Amino acid sequence: MFYGVELESRLMLGTAQYPSPAVLQQAIQASGTExxxxxxxxxxxxxxxxxxxxxxxxxxxxxxxxxxxTAAEAVTTAQMAREVFQTNWIKLEVIGxxxxxxxxxxxxxxxxxxxxxxxxxxxxYTTEDLILGEKxxxxxxxxxxxxxxxIGSGQGLRNxxxxxxxxxxxxxxxxxxxAGIGAPSQAAQxxxxxxxxxxxxxxxxxxxxxxxMAAAFGQAxxxxxxAAQAGLMPRRDMAxxxxxxxxxxxxxxxxxx
Amino acid sequence: xxxxxxxxGVTVQAVTLADLLTEQGFEAAAVATAVNGQFVPRPSRAxxxxxxxxxxxxxxxxxxx
Numbered sequence: 024m025f026y027g028v029e030l031e032s033r034l035m036l037g038t039a040q041y042p043s044p045a046v047l048q049q050a051i052q053a054s055g056t057e058x059x060x061x062x063x064x065x066x067x068x069x070x071x072x073x074x075x076x077x078x079x080x081x082x083x084x085x086x087x088x089x090x091x092x093t094a095a096e097a098v099t100t101a102q103m104a105r106e107v108f109q110t111n112w113i114k115l116e117v118i119g120x121x122x123x124x125x126x127x128x129x130x131x132x133x134x135x136x137x138x139x140x141x142x143x144x145x146x147x148y149t150t151e152d153l154i155l156g157e158k159x160x161x162x163x164x165x166x167x168x169x170x171x172x173x174i175g176s177g178q179g180l181r182n183x184x185x186x187x188x189x190x191x192x193x194x195x196x197x198x199x200x201x202a203g204i205g206a207p208s209q210a211a212q213x214x215x216x217x218x219x220x221x222x223x224x225x226x227x228x229x230x231x232x233x234x235x236m237a238a239a240f241g242q243a244x245x246x247x248x249x250a251a252q253a254g255l256m257p258r259r260d261m262a263x264x265x266x267x268x269x270x271x272x273x274x275x276x277x278x279x280x
Numbered sequence: 281x282x283x284x285x286x287x288x289g290v291t292v293q294a295v296t297l298a299d300l301l302t303e304q305g306f307e308a309a310a311v312a313t314a315v316n317g318q319f320v321p322r323p324s325r326a327x328x329x330x331x332x333x334x335x336x337x338x339x340x341x342x343x344x345x
Binding site: 037038039040041047060061062063064065066070071073074077086087089095096099100102103104106107108174175224225 | 286287306307310311312313314317318319321322337338339340341342343344345
């Protein structure tokens with residue numbers, strides 16, 4: 024449950040960088056997503072068309088505070104987004120570093136505290152740091168979104184052990200891997216770790232065929248979710264024969280003939 | 281009066297933020313506004329008096345990740 028909302032599809036999809044609005048629209052449909060991320064920017068060309076497109080998608084809107092580098096900027100952007108998109112949901116990004124787009128953990132917690140107190144339902148873009156996660160939960164966040172890898176890098180899950188530890192440490196908090204996913208296999212892997220959802224954008228938007236890739240991600244996320252529910256076998260260091268030994272034929276040549 | 285709208289310096293007749301949106305041709309119902317970094321909600325625009333040098337942001341939905 025994400026702030027009381029049950030989602031059938033556990034893929035959350037970004038809407039930026041598609042070759043055309045038509046491709047974006049088809050990709051949203053093909054992915055099966057129920058949540059799309061959007062931003063607020065100075066009005067440019069095609070603004071009205073985009074508003075119609077997101078309304079027609081039927082998806083729940085998750086506005087972001089992308090590009091904000093201070094808590095104050097992020098808070099103002101969130102307030103503006105709430106008015107425009109008519110939702111308390113906000114993907115809170117407070118960027119600390121231009122090269123890695125790594126979250127600024129201190130400003131993130133500060134902004135989360137202000138926004139949660141103001142009635143926002145905050146989806147913080149964070150790292151896999153457990154202490155930071157605890158501070159965000161204390162601030163009122165009921166979802167955490169650790170990065171897989173730097174935004175737009177397509178590197179996949181760079182710290183699988185860290186993500187696994189985070190899952191174990193926050194068993195009751197919905198966790199979403201946000202950012203860095205480049206391939207459906209990586210999205211499936213996040214779900215197999217027991218994550219509740221995956222949020223991605225570039226991997227679909229920059230694929231050769233974004234619509235087909237959107238479908239591939241939708242299925243991969245579903246497969247990973249089913250696998251996690253089914254319970255993965257324990258990993259072993261050595262081989263263990265799967266075919267029974269009992270009843271095996273004896274083909275050794277008889278002795279003494 | 282000289283103000284800054286979305287990073288562009290403009291000379292305006294408008295006295296309030298609501299007037300400014302009309303004057304600059306913004307679709308008032310589709311945008312969110314901030315003045316000098318502070319959010320100004322829709323119902324407050326008509327009462328929000330502008331001052332010379334104000335920095336006004338008028339934002340609308342865009343693609344995002």
